[in-house]
Amino acid sequence: VPIRRWEFEACGCQEIDQPRVHECHEEEGILISYQQNFVLSIFGSNQTYNGSEAIGRRFTQLEQAKCKTVFAGRTIRQIECPHDAVTRGPCIYENEVSRAYRNIETRSWRRNGCKCKQLPPKVTRELCGCRHQIW
Numbered sequence: 001v002p003i004r005r006w007e008f009e010a011c012g013c014q015e016i017d018q019p020r021v022h023e024c025h026e027e028e029g030i031l032i033s034y035q036q037n038f039v040l041s042i043f044g045s046n047q048t049y050n051g052s053e054a055i056g057r058r059f060t061q062l063e064q065a066k067c068k069t070v071f072a073g074r075t076i077r078q079i080e081c082p083h084d085a086v087t088r089g090p091c092i093y094e095n096e097v098s099r100a101y102r103n104i105e106t107r108s109w110r111r112n113g114c115k116c117k118q119l120p121p122k123v124t125r126e127l128c129g130c131r132h133q134i135w
Helices: none
Strands: 020-025 030-043 048-050 065-078 085-088 100-107 109-112 115-118 122-129
Antiparallel strands (some): 030 065, 100 122
16 A cells, blocks of 8 residues: 655745734833734754745645744834923903903823823913003
């Protein structure tokens, strides 16, 4: 009875749909980003082939071929939100006998996980001019 010998040929690894990965450490506001990919490895009897040198290699057992995850281009960022932005309006008299006021608008941001969220603007009035006519 002839013995059948099976051989497999390595073609490559499946590509990742979203190779760029972003991980957020919510409490600290740290964003870690990296590129994720697969690399083909063939474990032969006396040698290991990786990447492009593994493509097209023949082997007898499926366990000899593996797609290993590799990571590249890792960046680590601490998320910091912008400082408060203050806008001062013009000094306006409503009429001839009133004091003058200006609106002060303050825009603030708050970190929520790894994103900065703008809060609703806070508007206050500030006295900026005395009455023109004092009785």
